[in-house]
Amino acid sequence: MAPPDSDPDPAPAPAPAPPSNxxxxxxxxxxxxxxxxxxxxxxxASAATSATASASTATSAATATFTDHSPIDGTPLAEIARGGADEARAAVGAARDAFPGWAATPPGERARLLHAVADGVEARIEDLAVVETADNGALLRSHRRGVMPRVVHNLRHFADRLLALAHDDFETRGHTNHVSWDPAGPAVLITPWNAPLMLASWKIAPALAAGNTVVLKPAEWTPLTASLFADIAHEAGLPAGVLNVVQGYGAEVGEALVADPDVRRISFTGSVPTARRIAATAGAHLVPCSFELGGKSPLLVFADADPQLAADLAVEQFDNAGQVCLAATRILVEESVRDVFLGHVLDRVAKLTQGDPRDEATDVGPNIHPRHVERVDGFVRRALDAGAKAVTGGGRNTELTERGGNYYLPTLLTDVAQDSEIVQEEVFGPVLTLQTFPDGDEDEAVRLANDTRFGLAATLATGDRERAARVGARLVAGTVWVNCFFVRDLSAPFGGSRASGIGREGGDWSFDFYCDLKNTVTAPKGWAPHG
Structure with missing residues (x-):
């Protein structure tokens, strides 16, 4: 959900050309x-210009492209149109021109079209799953059974919620107040690479349901399923200009999109530095922004927790090769159960299978990109140099990386200081840390849990309901899970505190962001007689 942003690649190493198409x-x-x-x-297509001509750009027939590689084995998948300022202007212009018609479309018809798009996604789950696995390296079984069905659910949920959107009228000294949600205008949606289509649909669905038009900029490392989604939406009957997809690098097309004065909403998932730049640019036109910026979430394990459940929760944090913004990467365990808990965790990690994500037996696939693997490994190497101990993992899976993939071993580090980089900064890879707190000291557990600049999520493992309520209430987090992880309902608010973001998505909170709320106040008297 909020990975570090990708940047233009250096000149790619020679590789076999993609298939002839x-x-x-x-x-x-x-x-x-x-x-x-x-x-x-x-x-x-993108016209080749001096701004897009570089060592990382292929130019053919006067077009500018960039190469999309698979993280599984490094093979090139496609040459993708590389957008710039011209494509940004064209896309926002198309969204601006389509906005009046789409905003005036009755809610029932907007909902029908979103359901039609959902039908199209449902019919192509297998195509979307195999393409996205090739493009971002997440498990194929997860894409088939969970991720792509969630795309369908996202679309249907917000289509249905649109039809139920209402606020009771209320009285003020005999005057009637009526609240309504007005479409805001063109929305720019900038999405990450760790769950490309699912996170895109999570933004697209409420934006379109609200009556806005959309310009989607997918991450340059994972653009393929966004393109397929555009085809599906078109085939479902979505009017021209209501959904636009522009590919390319943030510095070239993303900045142009967020700077366009016709844009009325910006939703971004990614890094804190990029969010600051977007906010500064959007501020010039007073454009509301929604930011989901990742986290450094804790998993608190109390002595009264079910040790098997607590270990399962810990190992679950390696899902998607650790590339999950909500992951509880900081394990805080009560001292008296530390060794027993650690033993259970290591037993479970030893049973994980790392390998090709297209294999049903694989539990942990590759990370997204060689540069990202280097970033993850840098965090671990610096932590080890500072005195941390890798009780499992601690480096690349050399057997797999030698074949060209981006595989990092599931890693658990102990002997880490609270103020160390590995504890304070988001790694966004399969890397966890383990610290302890004194027996019975909830205050210290909470202090350690809250002692980062982030505040996205937290997970508790405890057998005491009262403790769960006490501790959960004191944690700085947008979501708190008790004896579970990653249970998500689209009716619930999602977002983070502190550096984890601004705003909430989900339920009516999404419509509050994508709309201009209006209150109409009507006097009890003064109606002119008819006739």
Missing amino acids: PPHTATVAGVPVDTRHWIGGERI
Whole structure:
């Protein structure tokens, strides 16, 4: 959900060329994917200019592209249209022009079209799953059974919620107050690479349901399923310009999108530094922003917790190779149960299978990119140099990385200081730390849990309901899980405190963001007679 942002790649190493395809089409896992932008209901290539001509750009037939590689084995998947200021202007312009018609579309028709898009996604779950696994390296079984069905659910949930959106009228000295949600205008949605289509649909669904038009900029490391989604939406009957997809690097097309004065909402998932730049740019036009910026969440394990459950929760944090913003990467365990808990964790880690995410037996796949693996390994190496101990993992899976993939061993570090980099900064890889707190000292447990600049989520393992309520109430977090993890309902608010973000998504909170709320006050008297 909030990974570090990707940047333009250095000149790629020589690699086999992608399969021969029709112009502007790549075949990925047997599925044809159009590699151009989707703007105003048309496929648009990027013209090659001096601004996009570089060592990392392929130019062919006067088009600018960048190469998308698979994290599984490093093979090139496609040459993707590389957008810039021209494509940003065109996409926002298309969204601006389509906005009046879409905003005036009755809610029932908007909901029907969103359900039609959901039908299209549901019919192509297998295509979307195999393409996204190739593109971002997450487990194919997860894409088939959980992630892509969640895309369908996202669309249907907000379509249905639109029709139920209401606030009771209320009286003020005999005057009637009526609250309504007015579409705000074109929305720019900038999405990450760790769950590309699911997180995109989580933004697209409420934005479109609210009556806004959308410009989506997917992460440059994982652009493929966004392109397929554009085709699905078009086939479902979504009017031209209501959904636009522009590919490329943040510095080239993302900055141009958020600076456009016609944009009325910006939703971004990514890093804190990029969010600060977006906020500064958006401030010039007073554009509301929603930011989900990751975390450094704690898992608090109390002595009265079920030790098997607590160990399961800890190992679950290696899901998606640790590339989950909500992951409880800081394990805080009561001293008296530390050794027993650690033993259970190590037993479970030893049973994990790391390998090709397309294999049903694989539990941990690759990380997204060689540069990201280097970043993760840098955190671990610096922690080890500072005195940390790797009780499992601690480096690359050399057997797999030698084949060209980006595989990092599930890692658990002990002997770490509270003020150390590895405890304070988001690694966004399969790396956990373990610290202890004195027996019975809830105050110290809470202090350690809250002692970072983040505040996205927290997980508690305890057998005491009263303790769970006491401790949970004191934690700085947008979501607190007790004896569970990653249980999510779209009716609930999602977001973070402190450096973990601004705003909440989910339920009516999404409509509050994507709309301009209006209150109409009507006097009890003064109506002119009819006739």
